[in-house]
Amino acid sequence: MGLEGKIAIVTGAGSGIGRATAQLMAQRGATVGVADINEVAAEEVATAITAAGGKAEAIHLDICLEDDIRQAVEGMVARHGRLDIMHNNAAYAPPDVLAADTEILSIPTEVWDRVMQGTLRGTMLGCRYAVLAMRANGGGSIVNTSSMYGVSAFYRMPAYGVSKAGINLLTEHVATAHGREGIRCNAVAPSMIQTPMLAAAIPKEFIDMNVDATLTGFLGEPEDVAMTVAWLASDEARYITGQVIRVDGGSTAHLATYADARRFFDGAAAA
Numbered sequence: 001m002g003l004e005g006k007i008a009i010v011t012g013a014g015s016g017i018g019r020a021t022a023q024l025m026a027q028r029g030a031t032v033g034v035a036d037i038n039e040v041a042a043e044e045v046a047t048a049i050t051a052a053g054g055k056a057e058a059i060h061l062d063i064c065l066e067d068d069i070r071q072a073v074e075g076m077v078a079r080h081g082r083l084d085i086m087h088n089n090a091a092y093a094p095p096d097v098l099a100a101d102t103e104i105l106s107i108p109t110e111v112w113d114r115v116m117q118g119t120l121r122g123t124m125l126g127c128r129y130a131v132l133a134m135r136a137n138g139g140g141s142i143v144n145t146s147s148m149y150g151v152s153a154f155y156r157m158p159a160y161g162v163s164k165a166g167i168n169l170l171t172e173h174v175a176t177a178h179g180r181e182g183i184r185c186n187a188v189a190p191s192m193i194q195t196p197m198l199a200a201a202i203p204k205e206f207i208d209m210n211v212d213a214t215l216t217g218f219l220g221e222p223e224d225v226a227m228t229v230a231w232l233a234s235d236e237a238r239y240i241t242g243q244v245i246r247v248d249g250g251s252t253a254h255l256a257t258y259a260d261a262r263r264f265f266d267g268a269a270a271a
């Protein structure tokens with residue numbers, strides 16, 4: 001699963017899943033462009049990677065802006081001669097937008113538009129500029145970050161979920177249209193992941209509900225997603241493309257009655 005000599009960009013790499021993935025890719029030998037809208041966070045991650053003996057550089061990037069994405073890719077190619085891996089991980093999901101993403105009767109239309117503009121369009125543009133760079137060096141691997149909310153419908157957050165479902169088909173499209181150029185494109189669809197912000201931002205009752213829906217009995221950590229992304233990015237996954245890999249502890253593998261059925265059949269022992 002080595003990534004020696006590979007040149008990679010990870011968006012949203014200043015925190016959470018992106019940070020863990022950037023660190024793991026660097027550990028495995030890649031030179032990583034740590035791209036984030038938060039320049040301070042990107043610098044911190046790049047510095048930590050370098051201090052640990054890896055190769056990384058911070059890149060300022062807002063996925064809502066096409067020029068930022070183009071410049072991030074072109075800059076990496078100019079400095080390192082190629083791009084091998086693009087992890088389109090960042091989503092447009094500030095707290096006020098997530099709070100307004102209620103259901104289709106009440107979500108402000110401009111919030112819907114902004115989510116599509118940021119998360120779905122930004123991921124498409126990340127794929128576009130990655131393909132343009134990768135075809136020049138005979139191929140590469142793109143990994144997009146989807147979500148379990150893009151696999152099955154959730155009670156709320158329709159804009160977020162639809163943008164992630166769009167990423168799933170985008171992933172298949174990019175894999176299909178550019179496979180014969182040596183470019184693979186896959187996605188990871190995580191369930192609730194224990195990022196540093198989780199406990200602060202989400203009520204415990206709701207976190208517990210999500211644990212209840214896993215088949216593992218625990219929520220994944222950023223490193224669980226990072227390991228899947230790093231493997232998809234590597235040559236070991238050379239025969240895997242156009243796939244949406246659910247990194248979700250089995251949360252979307254079963255019927256909605258799963259947690260209640262466990263208690264129904266196994267009683268207190270299953271609680």
Ligand SMILES: NC(=O)c1ccc[n+]([C@@H]2O[C@H](COP(=O)([O-])OP(=O)(O)OC[C@H]3O[C@@H](n4cnc5c(N)ncnc54)[C@H](O)[C@@H]3O)[C@@H](O)[C@H]2O)c1
Nearest residue numbers: 012014015016017037038062063089090091147190192193
């Ligand atoms: N954490 C989860 O439970 C979970 C579950 C499923 C999917 N995801 C997806 O995983 C990805 C990462 O989520 P996370 O939980 O690690 O988030 P996080 O909040 O820990 O980190 C997100 C990073 O993205 C950066 N960012 C925000 N807006 C940006 C923009 N416009 N341009 C560039 N960078 C931007 C932030 O500064 C931050 O560093 C997202 O696509 C998210 O939808 C997360």
